[in-house]
Ligand code: 5GP
């Protein structure tokens with residue numbers, strides 16, 4: 001969608017530190033990192049939130065997770081450990097309305113999340 005900040009990153013209209021992309025997904029560094037490694041993996045197709053995922057999105061949803069794994073390996077956190085997270089809606093802490101998987105690592109994570 002025209003007003004979506006992550007669609008603008010996909011379109012190259014605003015800059016991002018892009019680590020990977022293919023026809024379906026893109027990975028870039030979070031602009032406000034909450035850990036030494038803080039990556040975002042997004043579908044290039046605009047989907048507003050994980051609550052909107054449909055059966056036909058099964059392949060892209062899986063690809064987001066598999067890409068997150070590849071990026072965790074590439075960024076060097078796969079052996080020490082890391083976390084993936086997808087926030088959904090207001091109480092889930094979602095602030096950008098385009099699906100994204102956080103990949104966080106390089107420090108000890110806490111549980112439960114805040
Ligand atoms: P959410 O809070 O929706 O789970 O995560 C949104 C994330 O996107 C936040 O961690 C925020 O720092 C990040 N973010 C917001 N705007 C931008 C941007 O323009 N560029 C990048 N690289 N990250 C962004």
Ligand code: ZN
Pocket residue numbers: 001004005006007008045046047097098
């Ligand atoms: Zn979008």
